[in-house]
Amino acid sequence: MPKFFAHPSALVEAATIGAGTRIWAFAHVMRGAVVGPDCNIGDHAFIEGGTVIGRGVTVKNGVCLWEGVTIEDHAFLGPCSVFTNDLLPRSPRAPSAADRYAGKAWLVKTRVCEGASVGANATIRCGVTLGRYCMVGAGSVVTRDVAPFTLVSGNPARVMGRVSMEGRRLRRAGGKWVDPDSGRLYRFRGDEILECPK
Amino acid sequence: MPKFFAHPSALVEAATIGAGTRIWAFAHVMRGAVVGPDCNIGDHAFIEGGTVIGRGVTVKNGVCLWEGVTIEDHAFLGPCSVFTNDLLPRSPRAPSAADRYAGKAWLVKTRVCEGASVGANATIRCGVTLGRYCMVGAGSVVTRDVAPFTLVSGNPARVMGRVSMEGRRLRRAGGKWVDPDSGRLYRFRGDEILECPK
Amino acid sequence: MPKFFAHPSALVEAATIGAGTRIWAFAHVMRGAVVGPDCNIGDHAFIEGGTVIGRGVTVKNGVCLWEGVTIEDHAFLGPCSVFTNDLLPRSPRAPSAADRYAGKAWLVKTRVCEGASVGANATIRCGVTLGRYCMVGAGSVVTRDVAPFTLVSGNPARVMGRVSMEGRRLRRAGGKWVDPDSGRLYRFRGDEILECPK
Numbered sequence: 327m328p329k330f331f332a333h334p335s336a337l338v339e340a341a342t343i344g345a346g347t348r349i350w351a352f353a354h355v356m357r358g359a360v361v362g363p364d365c366n367i368g369d370h371a372f373i374e375g376g377t378v379i380g381r382g383v384t385v386k387n388g389v390c391l392w393e394g395v396t397i398e399d400h401a402f403l404g405p406c407s408v409f410t411n412d413l414l415p416r417s418p419r420a421p422s423a424a425d426r427y428a429g430k431a432w433l434v435k436t437r438v439c440e441g442a443s444v445g446a447n448a449t450i451r452c453g454v455t456l457g458r459y460c461m462v463g464a465g466s467v468v469t470r471d472v473a474p475f476t477l478v479s480g481n482p483a484r485v486m487g488r489v490s491m492e493g494r495r496l497r498r499a500g501g502k503w504v505d506p507d508s509g510r511l512y513r514f515r516g517d518e519i520l521e522c523p524k
Numbered sequence: 525m526p527k528f529f530a531h532p533s534a535l536v537e538a539a540t541i542g543a544g545t546r547i548w549a550f551a552h553v554m555r556g557a558v559v560g561p562d563c564n565i566g567d568h569a570f571i572e573g574g575t576v577i578g579r580g581v582t583v584k585n586g587v588c589l590w591e592g593v594t595i596e597d598h599a600f601l602g603p604c605s606v607f608t609n610d611l612l613p614r615s616p617r618a619p620s621a622a623d624r625y626a627g628k629a630w631l632v633k634t635r636v637c638e639g640a641s642v643g644a645n646a647t648i649r650c651g652v653t654l655g656r657y658c659m660v661g662a663g664s665v666v667t668r669d670v671a672p673f674t675l676v677s678g679n680p681a682r683v684m685g686r687v688s689m690e691g692r693r694l695r696r697a698g699g700k701w702v703d704p705d706s707g708r709l710y711r712f713r714g715d716e717i718l719e720c721p722k
Numbered sequence: 723m724p725k726f727f728a729h730p731s732a733l734v735e736a737a738t739i740g741a742g743t744r745i746w747a748f749a750h751v752m753r754g755a756v757v758g759p760d761c762n763i764g765d766h767a768f769i770e771g772g773t774v775i776g777r778g779v780t781v782k783n784g785v786c787l788w789e790g791v792t793i794e795d796h797a798f799l800g801p802c803s804v805f806t807n808d809l810l811p812r813s814p815r816a817p818s819a820a821d822r823y824a825g826k827a828w829l830v831k832t833r834v835c836e837g838a839s840v841g842a843n844a845t846i847r848c849g850v851t852l853g854r855y856c857m858v859g860a861g862s863v864v865t866r867d868v869a870p871f872t873l874v875s876g877n878p879a880r881v882m883g884r885v886s887m888e889g890r891r892l893r894r895a896g897g898k899w900v901d902p903d904s905g906r907l908y909r910f911r912g913d914e915i916l917e918c919p920k
Contacts, residue, residue: 335535337731337747351535351552352550352552352568352748352766354747354748354765364617365617366616366617368570369552369570370550370568370570370586370748370766370784372764372765372766372783372784381617382615382617382618383615383617384615384616384617386588387570387588388568388570388586388588388766388784388802390782390783390784390801390802399618400614400615400617400618400619400620400621401615402613402614402615402618404608404613405588405606405608406586406588406604406606406802408801408802408842408843408860408861409842410800410801410841410842410860414839414857414885414889414890414891415798415800415839415841415857415889416796416798416837416839416887416888416889417778417779417780417796417797417798417837417839418762418780419760419761419762419777419778419779419780419796420778420795420796420798420837420887421796422796422837422887422888423796423888423889425888426888426889432889441614441615441618441620443612443613443614443615445608445613446606446607446608446647447606447645447647447843449842449843449860449861451859451860451861461612461613463649464606464608464647464649464665465606465647465649465665465679466665466679467860467861467862467877480679480680481665481679481861481862481876481877482876489612491614491618491620492614492620492621492623492624493612493613493614493621493624493630494612495612533733549733549750550748550750550766562815563815564814564815566768567750567768568748568766568768568784579815580813580815580816581813581815582813582814582815584786585768585786586766586768586784586786597816598812598813598815598816598817598818598819599813600811600812600813600816602806602811603786603804603806604784604786604802604804639812639813639816639818641810641811641812641813643806643811644804644805644806644845645804645843645845659810659811661847662804662806662845662847662863663804663844663845663847663863663877664863664877678877678878679863679877687810689812689816689818690812690818690819690821690822691810691811691812691819691822691828692810693810
């Protein structure tokens with residue numbers, strides 16, 4: 327007996343759904359997808375075989391995830407955020423695209439690291455890595471890697487600031503960044519995180 | 525017996541759906557949502573408990589509406605337009621987000637005023653008010669309030685002009701704006717509407 | 723007996739679906755839509771009556787197509803790409819919009835030419851033509867015509883380069899453009915294609 331919940335209208339063909347995960351109305355999780363425990367998969371979401379999703383991930387309504395997309399633990403994928411796995415797609419049914427889709431060389435992977443948040447209706451171009459606990463603003467188009475704990479926004483998305491693990495804007499304090507609520511400190515060097523609360 | 529229509533594949537759990545409203549295929553209206561009369565809710569739409577929708581509203585396909593979003597009479601929400609209710613979302617399943625989601629302080633409301641139009645695939649950042657009969661261009665990302673009868677477009681959305689109640693571009697005529705078809709006049713002071721047809 | 727495949731959860735009301743076409747879960751193809759042979763219509767797609775789709779077209783998940791939209795042979799419509807058919811939409815249920823929607827003068831057509839690709843979550847403003855084998859980047863908002871074999875991106879979308887029929891970036895070589903893999907040549911004059919592989 328499965329230990330996850332699926333709404334009666336959901337289609338769950340994958341064999342590997344973690345305990346405590348809930349899959350809501352009209353969602354479709356295909357064979358070969360891996361979904362960890364304690365996730366929440368919203369209405370009308372689509373998860374293709376070859377997608378890998380960790381523990382405690384929130385996949386909001388209407389999100390499509392594809393082969394080659396990896397979502398690490400506790401990430402948040404906002405409603406109608408869109409992922410891709412082909413930089414220059416053609417219809418595989420076009421004769422001129424037969425060579426392109428004979429193998430898998432067209433497939434470009436995407437990684438959403440632990441705790442990262444993708445805003446509603448954001449578009450993530452394949453090939454990027456969204457760093458730990460970064461945040462992508464709603465409606466943004468991400469075309470390059472996003473550093474950990476970094477807020478990006480716009481089309482193309484640009485750095486707008488830093489955010490805490492808990493989802494608060496950080497303020498600069500000398501060479502460090504501070505969460506004004508908790509007082510906890512973060513330190514960065516370029517795109518690298520040197521110090522953060524554990 | 526209900527006086528609204530729901531497609532056989534739609535899920536309607538809300539108790540308060542107005543007469544004459546039609547809810548189409550694979551749409552889901554959750555318990556606690558309030559939908560007025562004479563609305564049209566397109567395929568694959570999702571309306572969460574806590575959403576309030578007025579009279580004669582058009583919700584096109586794939587729109588998701590959340591607790592805290594209010595849609596006033598005769599508004600138009602274009603296909604796949606996306607709303608939000610959390611400015612800095614994290615996965616509620618992340619231990620570091622437990623405090624954030626213990627209460628409802630994270631919830632930020634959005635108001636779409638009477639007759640406003642939201643273009644297809646537009647993103648509305650929570651906290652904004654879309655003024656009466658304003659119009660948001662397709663694919664725009666709205667990050668601040670929009671004045672009545674005002675057309676905005678882009679990411680972030682900026683003012684592009686003025687529109688009439690009927691959906692026509694207004695032309696400047698001295699200190700007023702005129703609908704070139706009907707000759708009816710509109711007058712603004714900044715974001716305020718001073719005169720418009722009733 | 724139909725020669726196309728429809729997932730048991732799909733709704734297919736159209737009478738004109740070509741042989742070999744596959745229509746996936748929770749998709750809805752309405753009466754009056756025309757879909758050619760060998761197409762693939764993804765989950766949660768919606769195809770309204772009055773849409774015309776050619777041969778070998780790929781319609782990825784969540785795409786909505788409307789009356790007035792024509793998709794020619796072998797085009798690719800990326801996941802959650804969004805089309806429109808009304809430049810200044812209002813709720814048809816608003817009394818002030820009754821005149822607007824009494825006829826069909828509001829309807830503005832869109833044409834996606836043979837082999838064109840529309841990236842994921844792109845928005846196509848109605849009235850435009852996407853030229854043969856052009857490519858629209860993911861998350862872009864297209865507000866004007868796109869020339870054949872041309873790559874556009876951004877909001878509003880701007881020309882970023884040229885692409886081959888097969889989905890490769892072309893490189894400038896004197897007055898021509900060359901596919902670096904195949905060596906095949908393309909020649910343009912402004913928005914016109916003068917020479918390309920057949």
